[in-house]
Structure formats: C-alpha cells, structure tokens
Amino acid sequence: MPQSxxxxxxFKHLRDTLVVIAMLFAGFCVSYLLNIYISQWxxxxxxxxxxxxxxxxxxxxxxxxxxxxxSVFKFIPYYxxxxxxxxxxxxxxxxxxxxxxxxxxxILSLFFLVFSSMNDTLLNMILVFLWLIPASAILVxxxxxxxxxxxxxxxxxxxxxxxxxxxxxxxxxxYSIQNQINLWEILTIYGLAMLxxxxxxxxxxxxxxxxxxxxxxxxxxxxxxxxxSLQLASYVIPLEILNQTNLILLGIFDPNKRxxxxxxxxxxxxTLQWKIYQAVKIVFSPIINPAxxxxxxxxxxxxxxxxxxxxxxxxxxxxxxxxxxSRPLLQLFGEAYTEATLPFTILIISKGISICFGMSxxxxxxxxxxxxxxxxxxxxxxxxxVLCLFLIPPYGILGATIALAVTRLALEIWYTILxxxxxxxxxxxx
Numbered sequence: 001m002p003q004s005x006x007x008x009x010x011f012k013h014l015r016d017t018l019v020v021i022a023m024l025f026a027g028f029c030v031s032y033l034l035n036i037y038i039s040q041w042x043x044x045x046x047x048x049x050x051x052x053x054x055x056x057x058x059x060x061x062x063x064x065x066x067x068x069x070x071s072v073f074k075f076i077p078y079y080x081x082x083x084x085x086x087x088x089x090x091x092x093x094x095x096x097x098x099x100x101x102x103x104x105x106x107i108l109s110l111f112f113l114v115f116s117s118m119n120d121t122l123l124n125m126i127l128v129f130l131w132l133i134p135a136s137a138i139l140v141x142x143x144x145x146x147x148x149x150x151x152x153x154x155x156x157x158x159x160x161x162x163x164x165x166x167x168x169x170x171x172x173x174x175y176s177i178q179n180q181i182n183l184w185e186i187l188t189i190y191g192l193a194m195l196x197x198x199x200x201x202x203x204x205x206x207x208x209x210x211x212x213x214x215x216x217x218x219x220x221x222x223x224x225x226x227x228x229s230l231q232l233a234s235y236v237i238p239l240e241i242l243n244q245t246n247l248i249l250l251g252i253f254d255p256n257k258r259x260x261x262x263x264x265x266x267x268x269x270x271t272l273q274w275k276i277y278q279a280v281k282i283v284f285s286p287i288i289n290p291a292x293x294x295x296x297x298x299x300x301x302x303x304x305x306x307x308x309x310x311x312x313x314x315x316x317x318x319x320x321x322x323x324x325x326s327r328p329l330l331q332l333f334g335e336a337y338t339e340a341t342l343p344f345t346i347l348i349i350s351k352g353i354s355i356c357f358g359m360s361x362x363x364x365x366x367x368x369x370x371x372x373x374x375x376x377x378x379x380x381x382x383x384x385x386v387l388c389l390f391l392i393p394p395y396g397i398l399g400a401t402i403a404l405a406v407t408r409l410a411l412e413i414w415y416t417i418l419x420x421x422x423x424x425x426x427x428x429x430x
Contacts, residue, residue: 020279021314027160028272034168035268039261039333041171041181048260050183051267052251055244057136062237064137132191139163139194142201154204158197160275166193238377242384242407246400249388254396258336263397265333266344272322273315273351277358280311284359288366300363307359319352343401350405357412360419376414380407 039047139159146155170189175181247267251260284307291299322329326344330337364373384407391399 018314020282021276023157024160024275024279025272027157027164028275030161030168031164031271032268034164034171035265036332037168037171038186039265041175042183042186044261044334044336045257046183046261048251048257048262048264050186051264052248052260053132053183053187055247057133059237059240059244060133061136061140062240064134132187132194135191135194135198139198139201142198142205145205146201155201158200163193163197166196238374238381239411242377242381242404242411245381245384246388246404249385250392250397250400253388253392256396259397262337262340263343263400265330265337266340266347266397266401269322269329269344270347270351273318273348273355276315276318277311277355280307280314280359281362283307285362285366288363304359304363307362308356311359312356315352315355319348322348340397343397346398347401347405350409354409354412357416360412360415364415364419372418373415376411376418380411380414383407383410 035047038050042050143155143159167186167190170193171181171186174185174189247260247263250263251257254260284303288300288303291303323345326348327338327341330341330344361373384403387403387406388400391403393399395402
C-alpha cells in the first residue's frame with residue numbers, strides 16, 4: 001500500500017505535524033489578538049455574551065450536518081481511491097443539507113427582520129443564530145474535505161489565520177469609523193468572514209479535487225456512510241456539548257456576569273493545546289482509514305505509536321510554557337482576568353494530560369469501533385453537567401474548571417481503556 005512507503009522516513013510525519021502546528025500556532029496568535037481586542041472593545045461582560053454565542057454555534061454546527069463533518073476523515077481517504085462515485089454522492093448530499101439550512105435560515109432571518117416586533121437584543125440574537133450556524137457548518141465541512149485530500153497546510157492557513165484575520169481587520173475598520181463596535185457587528189463580521197472562506201474552499205474543491213470525477217455519476221444508493229455519519233454524530237455532539245457547556249452553565253448559574261468573560265479567555269488560551277492535537281490528527285487521519293480497510297495491522301501499530309509520541313513530545317513542553325506564563329497571558333486581556341490564574345493552571349495541566357491520550361478516540365473511530373465511543377462521551381457529558389450544577393454556584397470559575405478538567409481527563413482515559421480492552425489493532429473487516 002502506498003501509505004506504508006511513507007514510513008521508511010521515520011521523521012516524515014513529525015515534520016508534517018510540526019509544519020501544520022506552526023500554521024495553527026500562527027492562527028492561534030491571530031485568534032488570541034482578536035479575542036483580546038474584542039474583550040477591550042465591548043467589555044468583559046459583553047465578551048462573555050460573545051463567547052456564549054460562539055459556544056452555541058459550535059454545538060449546533062455538527063448537529064445540522066448529522067455527523068457529516070466528522071465522517072469526512074473516515075470516508076474520503078478510502079472513497080477517493082476505491083469508490084469515487086460514492087465520494088461525489090457523499091459530498092453532494094451533505095453540501096445540499098448545509099445549503100438548504102443556509103437558505104431556509106436566511107429566509108427566516110428576513111421574516112423576523114420584516115415582521116417581528118421583538119426588542120432589538122432578542123431580534124439580533126435570532127438573526128445571528130439563523131445564518132451563523134449553517135455558515136459555520138458549511139465552512140467546517142469544506143475545510144475538513146480539503147484536509148482529507150492532503151491539503152492540511154493551506155486549509156489550516158485559511159481557517160486558522162484568514163478567518164480570525166479578516167474578522168480582526170474589519171473589526172478595526174468599523175471601530176476606526178464609529179469609535180465603537182457592538183457585539184452584533186462583531187458576530188456579523190465573523191459570519192461574513194466564514195462565508196468568504198467557504199467560497200474559497202468550494203472553488204478549490206470544484207477546480208482541483210473533483211475534476212477527476214467528472215465522468216463519474218454520483219451514487220446515493222449506499223446508505224452505510226449515512227448510517228455511520230449518524231453514529232459519529234452520536235459521539236461528536238455530546239463531545240462538543242461537553243467542551244462548550246461549562247461556559248454556558250457558568251453564564252446561567254453564576255450571577256456575576258464578568259466571570260463568563262474571564263472563563264472564556266481561559267478557554268481561548270487553552271485552545272493552543274487543542275490545536276496541537278488537531279495538527280497530529282490532520283496529518284495522520286488520511287492514512288489511518290486506508291490502513292483499516294486493508295487490514296494492515298503493522299501499519300496501524302506504527303501509526304498509533306508515532307502519532308502518540310508526536311503528540312506527547314509537543315504538548316508537554318507547550319503545557320509547561322503556558323503554566324509558567326499564565327499570568328502575563330491573562331493580563332493581556334485586562335487586569336480583571338488575572339484573578340483566574342489558579343483555574344487557568346488547573347485547566348491547562350489537566351488538558352495537557354488528557355490530550356496525551358487523545359489518539360485513542362481517533363483510532364477507535366477509524367477502526368470501526370466508533371459506536372463504542374458513544375457511551376463514554378454521553379456518560380461524561382451527563383457527569384459534567386451534574387458537577388457543574390454542584391460546583392458552579394459555590395465556586396464560580398473554579399467550579400466550572402474542575403468539572404471540565406475531571407470529565408475531559410476521565411473521558412480520554414476511558415477511550416484508552418476501551419482501545420486496550422478491544423485489542424484495538426485487530427481491525428474488524430469493513
């Protein structure tokens with residue numbers, strides 16, 4: 001198999017991982033600056049509202065496409081070689097769903113805008129959600145598709161640097177004209193930037209990736225990819241809710257609204273660790289699926305060992321640096337944010353440890369054990385919600401941090417135990 005040849009150079013995937021991480025790190029810096037300026041433009045309380053809206057969009061994005069976003073990595077690397085007709089059917093099906101939602105929500109937005117008698121705040125909230133969510137879904141679907149076609153660096157550049165960069169540029173432009181900018185203008189700029197990047201992704205897919213399939217008739221008859229997408233949605237949606245729910249519950253149960261903005265800043269900085277995990281996943285995912293379909297157990301063992309070593313060798317030094325510079329990183333948002341230094345340290349350390357186990361869930365998904373991941377993600381989501389209910393009222397940010405740290409670490413350890421129990425590298429036939 002061609003993928004096996006790549007491993008004659010044992011540093012190849014480490015090099016690829018480092019290149020993608022460099023791109024994602026640059027994107028993290030731009031996003032970090034964007035969040036700093038947004039928090040200064042609109043204040044800590046409104047910044048908390050902005051973060052809650054963003055969390056809700058992140059939760060609803062995989063729901064709209066029924067798991068199609070996550071299943072891209074599972075199907076495209078294999079279908080592009082062996083079943084191009086299924087690949088065209090797959091892409092057309094999920095893009096049609098995303099486009100229909102975008103058109104439908106756009107019509108509903110116009111309806112509310114013309115006929116609604118609601119107050120401006122509630123109306124703006126509805127308008128933003130109605131078109132921001134499908135726009136986000138289409139962007140992520142197209143981006144994942146390009147990543148699956150061995151174009152991770154360009155995709156990372158567009159998604160991690162251009163998206164926050166465009167938002168920051170037009171935010172500065174509006175602020176320079178009006179001397180102020182409000183929450184809804186920022187969200188509108190963010191949504192328009194997503195649509196602009198989506199158009200670029202769609203053009204690239206049409207021009208460079210689908211030209212080999214022009215003579216292939218799309219095949220919609222095979223339902224396996226729809227069923228698997230729904231099963232992956234059952235895994236991804238609880239996991240995404242788990243990542244975002246603490247911020248939302250903190251806004252509900254903590255009467256001090258400043259704490260939501262402060263906790264959002266903690267989460268923004270901690271995304272640097274998550275981007276390292278994403279980079280490793282982006283580099284190795286296109287190889288895992290073909291290895292599964294060919295029952296190449298030796299390659300799978302090599303993939304798991306090297307991906308995990310790459311992950312650990314990069315995330316541990318990053319975690320140490322984030323802990324050492326925790327106060328200066330928070331202080332850039334404002335002096336008020338430094339009161340969360342202890343929760344920040346707890347979250348960074350726990351997240352660093354849990355990410356070291358992160359490849360277990362990836363291999364479970366691509367080795368046809370994706371249904372086994374549904375119970376852990378759903379169970380730990382419920383545990384997280386219960387912990388938030390008990391810990392947030394008395395402890396605020398610290399309680400939300402402890403709940404998230406405990407559940408994320410427990411989840412990744414559960415996945416690792418599952419992988420060992422199922423003798424992970426003995427792959428089921430497809």
